[in-house]
Amino acid sequence: MNGAEALLRTLVDGGVEVLFTNPGTTELHLVGALEAVPELHGVLALFEGVVSGAADGYARIAGKPAATLLHLGPGLAYGLTNLHNSRRANSPVVNIVGDHATFHTAFDPPLNSDIAALAGWLRGPVRRPEDAAGAGPDAAAALATTLEPPGQIATVIMPADVSWSDGGAAGAPVRPRPAPTVEQETITQVAEALRSGETTAPPTTTTSNRQADVAERGASVMPFDLERTTHRFSRTDTGGVQTVVADYPRDSTQITLVQQHLSAEVERFRRGDFSDPARIHGTEMPGLATLRAHGGRITITYEAVPDGARATYATDDVGLRDALHHWFDAQVSDHGPHATR
Template sequence: MNGAQSLIRTLVGSGVEVCFANPGTSEMHFVAALDAVPEMRGVLALFEGVVTGAADGYARMADRPAATLLHLGPGMANGMANLHNARRAHTPIVNVIGDHAVYHKGFDAPLESDIDALNGWTHGWNRTSTDTASVGQDAADAVAAAMTAPGRIANLVLPADVSWGDGGEVAEPVAPPVPVPVEAERVRAIADIARSGESTVVLLGAGATREQGLLAASRIAAATGVKVFVETFPARLERGAGLPAFDRLGYLAEQVQWQLTDVKHLVLVGAKAPVSFFAYPGKPSELTPDGCEIHVLADLGEDTAKALADLAEAVAPDTAPVLQDPVRPEMPTGELTPQNWAPVIGALLPENAIISDEANTSGLMIPMTTVGAPRHDLLTLTGGAIGQGLPVAVGAAVACPDRPVVCLQSDGSAMYTISALWTMARENLNVTTVILNNRAYAILRMELMRVGAEGAGPAANSLLDLAKPDMDFVKVAEGMGVPATRATTAEELAEQFAKALAEPGPHLIDAIVPSLI
């Protein structure tokens, strides 16, 4: 058995059954080994940013890592933006990064690069396999490291000669560390704060935005009057009718400051204290009010859901959670606007859907229009590196083939990873993509004003304009094998969205909306 076979067999034995890949010469023995291990599903993408984003979406929904197969340092570099998002989402991913044969590295071949430096940027677990016999154990260790709560990126570098060498051994799975329980004294201290009557906010983050955490947080709020918010960009938020509904912290610093007005205590549950997304002249970076005390109920790596449940038992033993009633928005009519397209989604969102949301400025109304829709999962742009929406939708659809995936995607960021449509078609994934086509980098138009840049005129505005020439997403999608239509009115969007949801496989709707700015 060669090293590649032992690696793949160990991954499968450790629960990793999908590998998103864009391979090259140094990975050919891994590719060949897929026929020897049919339990591993290989999913081809045409760009490494789709590979890594799909692995992110997969793991967010499957609660276990996918593998990626990346071609040396340049392949790793191409995937880094969506690995940044995955790191911020605390997503477990096992990257297998091919490298030159050990004896070849000293010749400084054209693709030679500093893979270790790239791996370090992910703030994860890193190892290079140095001999064929140890590859299986390296793979088992990588999976366990990726599954370390709340999840992280594991990078395993596989030199070509180690991959093709004989003597590979399959390793037994390694149990990952279990989440650290929160001590009772800390729970009691937070309970005292919640019962104090002083203005208190509980901020939910990693591990706390699923059903168990949401139900406990709702009980706490109902019994004590504390406010509960979800972090601005949750990795996975369960929401909809029958679950507690909490607002997310705003994107703009001014929104967060308003939400936290006069708050005396901020309790963090798998989250960090909010800071401004960017620096702005004359404005603070920290967004907690002056005099606000910050407390940690459960930190990353601790059992956040259990900590919330313990806190609920302490302050709300007989209190029931407040659940969102089913409610749908009225179906709008007329020309599409940034306001009226969102109610169409809320009115038609199917049961058990998964939303991959990168609608950006056009999607401001989506949280409100879908709050009472049937229960669904929301996956957001955790790290702010655009080009996530389409790949994450790919991964979510692979992880949950029986659930409808709705990708809400802005036009500019769609172009970063538009080749994800080809993978959707190749794999016949049940993804309905709605492109919010306002022909502009609208969010950057807003930021141009917010940073106080002076002298912005035609040259500056032209740099943020996507209408010269217009992009035809219908032709782009059809060219990649995805059926596509264009909607200019709410009625057309409703008809096309309903039809796409009713048909298996991928679909794209090019929704033409004016820019907010």
């Protein structure tokens, strides 16, 4: 099975039924793979804006994920207007964007561009398999993120040689993360505010101002670029997992900076030194006081991952676990578009 078939087979196994296309020569092996995956219905459009608009409309009406196939960076650029609408509507869409063969890009061929930069504007994950074996797993991961509530866009960049090379296999389906829960205390506070009869102001201005302040302070503590990386904070029954990854998997500069920073932070956290989060988020940050007082009782492990780094926090103490969860939630709120659960 070549990389193209592995990608399409993975999408079908994950529930994708329709692929809206405006392909070019770099995508011919993906077009050919449609014959091997007859469950996926290909729909040809004569303009990329129609492709992205049809995918958005299908996802909204059918309540299912849609996929697009676009020709290189310029093809994606032509489709961005309706993909912007998809982002605003939280439509689950997987973009497949063809690229020149990996050995050809060094020569700056026609229509060569920074596809990851264009796709990053949509604020969803961008994946680029390095070989046919990575096509299936990258497609499964991308599809899972589109289905995470409330829905988003993911992009898979497929170099031509990855598409035509053998060695691919369908990726195992990845279960999307569930919608985050809202604490009862928060619901109660909102209900009390609504019943009070007092004028309430939308929190967007205050929230956006705080996120801007946090980003400014974070730039003085974290060496990597927040605009080119994403924080993920996932709760667990014993604590949580903090992952920081480069938005572009081949961005070696950001990956190195992330790994160096998180590795050093884990060493500090093990000693109960949470001074850096305090500098970024303030000393009144939820959960911070408890972590500073008892951080040594939390087991924290560091792991480098291909596109960044991961820190895993574990404790048997329910109070410390809850403090970790509050600390995670505060970071997701403060980092805004730079962080997810």
